[in-house]
Amino acid sequence: MAKIKTPTPAMVRYAKKHKRPKTYSPTRDAVKRFVRNRNAIVGFIIIMLLLVIAILAGVIAPYEYQAQDYAAAFQGPSGAHLFGTDNYGRDLFSRCLYGARYTLLLALGCVILAFLTGGALGIIAGYFGGTVDTVIMRCMDVLQAIPQVLLAICITSALGNGVPQMLTAIMFSSMPIMSKNCRAAILNVRNADYVEASRAIGVSEGRMILKHMIPNTVGMMVIYVVGLMGASINIMASLSYLGVGLVPPTPEWGLILSEAKGYFTSFPHMVLFPALMILITILAFNMLGDGLRDALDPRLK
Amino acid sequence: MGTLLETKHLKKYFEVPQGTLHAVDDVSLSIEKGSTLGVVGESGCGKSTLGKLIMKLSQPTSGQILFDGTDIVPLTGKAFRSHRYQIQMIFQDPYATLDPRMSVGQLIAEPLEVSRLVQGKQAIDQRVDELMELVGLAQRLKNSYPHELDGGRRQRIGIARALAVNPQFIVCDEPVSALDVSIQAQVLNLLQDLQRDMGLTYMFITHDMSVVKHISDQIAVMYLGQVVEKCEAKELFANTMHPYSQALLSAIPIPNIHIERKKILLKGELSSPINPKPCCRFAVRCPYATEECFASEPAYREVKPGHFVACHKVGQHNDNNKQ
Amino acid sequence: MAEHKDTPIVEVENLTVHYETDDGIVEAVNNVSFHIDKGEVLGLVGETGAGKTTIALSLMKLLPVPPSHVVSGTVRLDGQDVGVLNEHHMRRLRGSTVSMIFQDPMTALNPVKYVGDQIAEVILLHDKCSKKDAMLKACEMMKTVGITPERYKEYPHQFSGGMKQRIVIAIALACQPELLIADEPTTALDVTIQAQVLEMMKDLQRERGMAMLMITHDLGIVAEMCDKCAIIYAGEIVEYGTLEHIFDHPLHPYTVGLMESIPSLDKDVERLKPIPGLMIDPTNLPQHCSFCERCARKCARCEQDDPALVEVEPGHWVKCFCAGKEDA
Numbered sequence: 001m002a003k004i005k006t007p008t009p010a011m012v013r014y015a016k017k018h019k020r021p022k023t024y025s026p027t028r029d030a031v032k033r034f035v036r037n038r039n040a041i042v043g044f045i046i047i048m049l050l051l052v053i054a055i056l057a058g059v060i061a062p063y064e065y066q067a068q069d070y071a072a073a074f075q076g077p078s079g080a081h082l083f084g085t086d087n088y089g090r091d092l093f094s095r096c097l098y099g100a101r102y103t104l105l106l107a108l109g110c111v112i113l114a115f116l117t118g119g120a121l122g123i124i125a126g127y128f129g130g131t132v133d134t135v136i137m138r139c140m141d142v143l144q145a146i147p148q149v150l151l152a153i154c155i156t157s158a159l160g161n162g163v164p165q166m167l168t169a170i171m172f173s174s175m176p177i178m179s180k181n182c183r184a185a186i187l188n189v190r191n192a193d194y195v196e197a198s199r200a201i202g203v204s205e206g207r208m209i210l211k212h213m214i215p216n217t218v219g220m221m222v223i224y225v226v227g228l229m230g231a232s233i234n235i236m237a238s239l240s241y242l243g244v245g246l247v248p249p250t251p252e253w254g255l256i257l258s259e260a261k262g263y264f265t266s267f268p269h270m271v272l273f274p275a276l277m278i279l280i281t282i283l284a285f286n287m288l289g290d291g292l293r294d295a296l297d298p299r300l301k
Numbered sequence: 302m303g304t305l306l307e308t309k310h311l312k313k314y315f316e317v318p319q320g321t322l323h324a325v326d327d328v329s330l331s332i333e334k335g336s337t338l339g340v341v342g343e344s345g346c347g348k349s350t351l352g353k354l355i356m357k358l359s360q361p362t363s364g365q366i367l368f369d370g371t372d373i374v375p376l377t378g379k380a381f382r383s384h385r386y387q388i389q390m391i392f393q394d395p396y397a398t399l400d401p402r403m404s405v406g407q408l409i410a411e412p413l414e415v416s417r418l419v420q421g422k423q424a425i426d427q428r429v430d431e432l433m434e435l436v437g438l439a440q441r442l443k444n445s446y447p448h449e450l451d452g453g454r455r456q457r458i459g460i461a462r463a464l465a466v467n468p469q470f471i472v473c474d475e476p477v478s479a480l481d482v483s484i485q486a487q488v489l490n491l492l493q494d495l496q497r498d499m500g501l502t503y504m505f506i507t508h509d510m511s512v513v514k515h516i517s518d519q520i521a522v523m524y525l526g527q528v529v530e531k532c533e534a535k536e537l538f539a540n541t542m543h544p545y546s547q548a549l550l551s552a553i554p555i556p557n558i559h560i561e562r563k564k565i566l567l568k569g570e571l572s573s574p575i576n577p578k579p580c581c582r583f584a585v586r587c588p589y590a591t592e593e594c595f596a597s598e599p600a601y602r603e604v605k606p607g608h609f610v611a612c613h614k615v616g617q618h619n620d621n622n623k624q
Numbered sequence: 625m626a627e628h629k630d631t632p633i634v635e636v637e638n639l640t641v642h643y644e645t646d647d648g649i650v651e652a653v654n655n656v657s658f659h660i661d662k663g664e665v666l667g668l669v670g671e672t673g674a675g676k677t678t679i680a681l682s683l684m685k686l687l688p689v690p691p692s693h694v695v696s697g698t699v700r701l702d703g704q705d706v707g708v709l710n711e712h713h714m715r716r717l718r719g720s721t722v723s724m725i726f727q728d729p730m731t732a733l734n735p736v737k738y739v740g741d742q743i744a745e746v747i748l749l750h751d752k753c754s755k756k757d758a759m760l761k762a763c764e765m766m767k768t769v770g771i772t773p774e775r776y777k778e779y780p781h782q783f784s785g786g787m788k789q790r791i792v793i794a795i796a797l798a799c800q801p802e803l804l805i806a807d808e809p810t811t812a813l814d815v816t817i818q819a820q821v822l823e824m825m826k827d828l829q830r831e832r833g834m835a836m837l838m839i840t841h842d843l844g845i846v847a848e849m850c851d852k853c854a855i856i857y858a859g860e861i862v863e864y865g866t867l868e869h870i871f872d873h874p875l876h877p878y879t880v881g882l883m884e885s886i887p888s889l890d891k892d893v894e895r896l897k898p899i900p901g902l903m904i905d906p907t908n909l910p911q912h913c914s915f916c917e918r919c920a921r922k923c924a925r926c927e928q929d930d931p932a933l934v935e936v937e938p939g940h941w942v943k944c945f946c947a948g949k950e951d952a
Contacts, residue, residue: 486898515887554844
């Protein structure tokens, strides 16, 4: 039997020269990989900045987002109005800052709803399999077959514009993707050899879920959730732009864009700045999502 | 020394699109307490399924598994729990069978926590230390994670997990085939030491003839779901009777340049046992097959004390095949 | 086979290959030199991570750059320095002068093309012939590897593992290469199938007088297939010689350890004698002999200097200070 030998002087010298790297848990490894990934860090910093902006919008913004000043309407960017003003003379800079708060909060709401519904259904389908799986997944297929925008228009025309209606619309449209991803993640773990090995030493189902399945799927779930954040902002902007999302004067970026669309040729700044905000935010979420994927699941690279 | 484990007419069929797959078909084996039964065969011969049936990771289609005289097949729930810890398993792939998010210490503690054989944090911790020492894992690795270790050490974790609940019987499913030769030898020695010190009984599943010869007391050769030959390890190598066993033995490259052997090259490929016809399953590839072999299934019979063979032609083809 | 000894088909001199990874520099191949004469079969034996596949890939100039990086050394194929050849020339050499077969036949074939067409494609690439001729030649090749040409229009998934490996071999040999590199060609196969494939490879090698580099971890395969053998450990050749040298009086302690680690079929051994310790970490190679940590015969000098590969008897090279000296 391999007993621990007393080290020879050469072994000690060798060990001193080449210190064994400290042990790292997979999570710490992932953090290390993430920090090394420049794109991911840039995305992460942008999102952190946006969060700060969203929280401190009331402090940073020079004007109230709904304050109208007809005398100052249609001004280009200047010292007084960094992003210029719109047709009501509202300060676009302030509106964009407040927009971060609304947009991020609403997107988060969408994602949480999608995860609680679609994600949960996917996990149930993946875990139980069989008929449960078939029924749930076929329902999701049906849902996926309805175009997102059409679904949103149906909901708003039935229930009117507003936050809850939009959240519902986005929730329904994200559910299929979320459930499919979560189902795949659970199936992946459920069929893993270490789950069978644990079953062989008599691990109960409850413990299996808590100790093996959840820890091994959290990474994947985080990746999906972050990816869905970007997608939700995207859908939200589209819906608002089409007039089936929120109601003015909510400073949501898509809505700001929508209100400005009539003045695009004469006052391009009115479109440019909110569009840039949407673009940067979605880009940041995508960069973060890709970075997380690389860090948490290096095999997928 | 009595019989510890016995399977009686054990069958496991799977329904596949092409028909019924006879993964394990009427396997009757018995294993003496404290001995090692080697089960050899090529991929798809049902040897891993047999291991899983004995572990109750999968329910047999029919047949009995007698452990210490009790049939464990119908046992469920509480009644089964007491038996669960008597039979443990060491898995083939030490990379996939350890949860990557658990440290070595947690992995080895898991069976102790689950079985409640050891209670209390301190007691568990102490037992984990003992087990690590037993399988030759250095204490400093306790907080390491499997991905930081090589295959040999990971397999030691797997062995420690199996031993944690003080089993009497261990199913070793290709425990060394994923390892390099120098590490393989370390693990084989460890398994032999543990058997000697703790009186363990092994069922050793492998495709490697030289490993099985080294570790087994008895050997069963499987082909397409059936046992075709079973006898003492020495007897199998000295007096190979079934033509498949002969071919299997002769096919192994031996690292010795002075042994000239006549190779028996088999025709054709392994098929899978889907809807097998009532004839000898080896007949299509067998160099000695006659009409009789295609007409009826050979009985699994004792041709010499302790030597079981399933072949119509036993005794007729042996003489012209000696080197 | 070694009579017509003009230029060797492969000459490798002082080859050193590193991989640059996040965790440091992996010294995969360190100062390796060897040659293969025309018609000769060299076995390259080592364990996981010893650098076998890296050597093979550098012969084909197929190493992924980055992360790999040829630090020094030259590889000459049939007298031509591979290092200075451009990709266009290399592509012409691959297939016609040197071919390679990989361990896993499942991933080496295109799943949506007829197997026959996959053979014909290689022939078309290298020989100037019509499509019809190429197809005829492909049928010929299928016969050579023991598959009826009637299966020309079948897809890889219709073949079993052993049959797929035969197709892979047919593709590799379609253009009559002078050197075949076989990287663990039978590891994924069952023993009885392995025996069939090895037998076929041996016959083809003899028939065509082709040189072969047989990469394996199985000393049994070496004993059956090869003329000469090189044992590698931590990216270095530690012992090189004819089969008689390696199998009858191995001198390097690692070679001896390998032999003693294998459970024997022809002798009864109660207990194996494994090599203690683990494979050395290739990101962290010592200045002294890299095997000395696991060596049973080490002396003070082994922990100071790195021994050179020296010829201890004609044709038998060993990289050890203590080799040839009497055992204690």
